[in-house]
Amino acid sequence: MARRRKGRPVDGIVLIDKPLGITSNDVVQKVKRAYFAEKAGHTGALDPLASGMLPVCLGEATKFSQFLLDADKVYEVTAKLGIRTTTSDADGEVVETKPVNVDADTLASVVNQYLGTSKQIPSMFSALKHQGKPLYYYARQGIEIEREARDITIFSLQIDRFEGDEVDLTVHCSKGTYIRSLVDDIGQDLGCGAYVTRLHRTKVADYPVDKMVTIDHVNALVEKANDEGIPPKSYLDPILLPMDSAVLSLPRIALDEQSEPYFKNGNPVNNKAAYEFDTHTQVRVYDASEQVFLGVAVIDEDSRVAPKRLVVYRHESHTA
Numbered sequence: 001m002a003r004r005r006k007g008r009p010v011d012g013i014v015l016i017d018k019p020l021g022i023t024s025n026d027v028v029q030k031v032k033r034a035y036f037a038e039k040a041g042h043t044g045a046l047d048p049l050a051s052g053m054l055p056v057c058l059g060e061a062t063k064f065s066q067f068l069l070d071a072d073k074v075y076e077v078t079a080k081l082g083i084r085t086t087t088s089d090a091d092g093e094v095v096e097t098k099p100v101n102v103d104a105d106t107l108a109s110v111v112n113q114y115l116g117t118s119k120q121i122p123s124m125f126s127a128l129k130h131q132g133k134p135l136y137y138y139a140r141q142g143i144e145i146e147r148e149a150r151d152i153t154i155f156s157l158q159i160d161r162f163e164g165d166e167v168d169l170t171v172h173c174s175k176g177t178y179i180r181s182l183v184d185d186i187g188q189d190l191g192c193g194a195y196v197t198r199l200h201r202t203k204v205a206d207y208p209v210d211k212m213v214t215i216d217h218v219n220a221l222v223e224k225a226n227d228e229g230i231p232p233k234s235y236l237d238p239i240l241l242p243m244d245s246a247v248l249s250l251p252r253i254a255l256d257e258q259s260e261p262y263f264k265n266g267n268p269v270n271n272k273a274a275y276e277f278d279t280h281t282q283v284r285v286y287d288a289s290e291q292v293f294l295g296v297a298v299i300d301e302d303s304r305v306a307p308k309r310l311v312v313y314r315h316e317s318h319t320a
Helices: 024-035 059-069 104-112 135-139 179-190 215-228 233-239 260-264 272-276
Strands: 012-018 040-042 050-058 073-081 083-085 094-097 116-120 150-163 166-173 194-204 252-254 282-286 293-299 305-310
Touching: 012 024, 012 059, 012 215, 024 040, 024 050, 024 215, 024 233, 040 059, 050 059, 059 293, 059 305, 073 179, 083 179, 104 150, 104 179, 116 179, 166 179, 166 194, 179 194, 215 233, 252 272, 260 293, 260 305, 282 305
Parallel strands: 050 194, 083 194, 252 282
Antiparallel strands: 012 050, 040 050, 073 166, 073 194, 083 094, 116 150, 150 166, 282 293, 293 305
8 A cells, every 4th residue: 555645735836035044955844844745845955054035846846846946046145355265155164365455347357257158166065966965965074076067157247235355246147056156266366265155045037026935924824823723724825836837937838628638647749839839848738728737748759748747636736
């Protein structure tokens, strides 16, 4: 007999404003407990010294978390010039100090060099995995792992403040960009070194900032429901965002009533709209009413809509 999952089948995405001092996994577990959800996962870790937007996927929404991992991000970061640390942030040991002889023009010139696509070597203190363990696991033991440089894109890099040895930047970047490595590289180019003292993520894909909630707010909703003697889901579920909010960047296709059941069973189906897209294009798929999100598909070589990630709806699913 299959083991029954503990929790309720709730599906959706909650935008958490992650505080300093706890891990992203801590946030996921707190949200999972509050919702009493069967399954939960985050969409790109923020380390304990970073704060800001952390979409937490519940239930079937976890099937689409990769799309948010691949999405562009925006960060606000404060860099301290004149000091270099082992971790490129305030958590590391100081390895080098140098005088800061940087003017505004020099700073702007160096910063602008990082616009566009370039190669970046991930930090040893990143969560990137090597043989199943994050790189920081090895770094804390003094083990250096060879890392391949990865393609990243900096879409914009704005200097918001430059006072003395502190610089505030707003960075709009592609997936896989390590802001601490970026700041360390800028510091090296300036000839004085730099490390991150503050890192706050303000945007993931196109999620609205005003939909973010804190862990304290989530817990307060649970307490309110308990005080009123009603299920916490009465207050928690309305703050969930729909599952398709993770894939709104993909083109949309609605199926007809005849092909819908075949698609739900995992079969490729014909659809007139599919001919508008190139082979291998990923699309988000809806039912004939155009209201119910069915999942993500790919246009196959026969211009059919082939299922890739299907939603399985249960009686408590958050579908709207």
